[in-house]
Amino acid sequence: MTPRLDTPRPATDVRRFTPAARRVHRATAALMGVCVVTAACLYVPQLAELVGRRELVVRVHEWSGLALPVPALAGLASRAFRRDLRLLNRFGPHDRTWLRAALRRDRRHGSRPAGKFNAGQKIYANWLAGATLVMLGTGLLMWFTDLTPLRWRTSATFVHDWLALTLGIVLAAHIGMALADPEARRGLRTGLVTRNWADREHSLWRP
Structure with missing residues (x-):
């Protein structure tokens, strides 16, 4: 029997992040990058000599640091972003299982159960928020x-x-882990990830 042309095709991609969440991440990453680069120019003598204009570098560092919380505060207008924040701040039994497997370096499928965010991402996000404050x-x-x-x-x-x-x-470790996972980067770039990746890396997540 010939399949009907209007039959929906099975979805191979799932929505991981909304445009609002991606904008918050990009703006925060840009501001954090400016803070790190300007701090390096202030504390590393070779960079300080190369860049010069210390007073300008100080002012850029100060204002970019002051602006760091702004993207997240603006993102609170998005219901989806607020929902992601709630997920990042809730730890469950599966997160302890994930951490124990990570400490054992157990990479078997099923050994690291995770919802939309795994325990490592939750710890990183909360630590980063506290460190920023x-x-x-x-x-x-x-x-x-x-x-x-x-x-x-x-x-x-x-x-x-x-x-x-x-x-x-x-931050260097965070960037290194991102570089090792192209699908995670795609999720932040486009908002979409493959269902196979979601099922493998975030088995408890039901998008």
Whole structure:
């Protein structure tokens, strides 16, 4: 029997991220990249000599850091983005299973159950949000020098510098993992992923 032409074809792609979520990610990544590059230009002597114009670099670093929370705050207008945030902030028994498998480096299918976001992504997102707020707070203490005692500014500088180094390492690991997973990058670029990838990497997710 000849199949009807109007019969819907089985979907091979599923929607992972809405345009709003992708815009938030891109804007946040761009601002974070500016912060990291300008910080490197301020702290690495070779880069400082190459770029010059330290005062301009400082101002770009300050304002890009101040703007870091803006994309996420703007994204709250999207219901889908708020739903993703709720998922990122909820840990369940399957997340503990995922973490135990990750610590054992067990990559077998089914050993790392995950919903839309796995436990590693949840920990990274929450740590990054907390680190961003600490960086913002300590940066403001360093910026407005007349408002706080010297001891506060010294402590803020210490925390800001070491957390910045930690943040750079974590971001490098995040980028490395993204480069190793083309389908995950496609999901952030187009919003779509293959159903096979979703079933394999996020077996508890039901889009």
